Amino acid sequence: MQSMSRRQFLSSASAACLALPGLPAVFAGKTAPPTLTLGFSLYGMPHMKTEQALQTVADIGYDSTEICLMDAWDATPLKLNPQRRKAIAGKLDETGLKLTSLMEHCDLTGSPASQKPVLERLKRAAQLGHDLKPDQPPLIETTAGSGKWEDRKEEMRDNLKGWAQIAESTQTVIAVKPHRGGVVDRPEQGVWLVEQINSPWIRLNYDYSHFTHRDISLEDSLKTMLPYTSFIQIKDTVLKDNKARFVLPGESGDIDYVRLLKLAVEGGYRGDICCEVSGMVFKQPGYDPVAAAKTCYQNIAPAFQKAGIQRG
Helix, strand or coil: CCCCCHHHHHHHHHHHHHHCCCCCCEECCEECCCEEEEEEEHHHCCCCCHHHHHHHHHHHCCCEEEEECCCCCCCCHHHCCHHHHHHHHHHHHHHCCEEEEEECCCCCCCCHHHHHHHHHHHHHHHHHHHHHCCCCCCEEEECCCCCCHHHHHHHHHHHHHHHHHHHHHHCCCEEECCCCCCCCCCHHHHHHHHHHHCCCCEEEEECHHHCCCCCCCHHHHHHHHHHHEEEEEECEEEEECCEEEEECCCCCCCCCHHHHHHHHHHCCCCCEEEECCCHHHHCCCCCCHHHHHHHHHHHHHHHHHHHCCEEC
């Protein structure tokens, strides 16, 4: 094998790292300084027009955002004609917000026939990502569905091969999220799926709120998932009547976000830290999406300073 020059190696390494969100970048032979973005998911603004939501998120002070593509939201791809796509792309440019992710709700379980509309949905999401940010398309993140892990893991593994083909053909990372009570609900289960596929386009979405109040520590879950993680979401979990309930990030005080940020950076993560407002919160009477976004920012932004981690 012909050896590569140092310049060729650095160029290829930089390109590879830039292409895959969440992986450490290499520039001029040096690891990039530990810089993360603080984002807010528009999942928490279900009744707002996308352009208005983006302006609100930027005005609060966030660096980045996730756009929700689920059917009831404004930005589901089938609702967005070319003019709206251009308007949203323009608002992203105007505000300077980095579009890090698109939230979908795709089921990894089921027969090959049932996967056909899922694959079409992923294609539409990927196309929207490229339309909005052609030079740096966002990843797509989704949960995996419901069911019992042991009954459905081989089925999901086989279906994930189809997802990987879509991801590679559209040059779009798909990140699967282990979700409390879902068919994939533990770190090692998500890792098993990714390792079975062995594709750089299939990654994981880490959200510690799904592991709290269980036998899963912050340190162990990060150690398990981080090598495969391209996206980190955050929110809190409280126990009420012995049942888990999601609340705003930082609200419970149970998650050490300074520690989470430091561990993520030490593990090589250079992606987004995205605040998510659960449906358990935004479906409550009187919910105010702007107030919720401001609270998330006030709770989490200081953790970056305390951790000594740059944002940008």
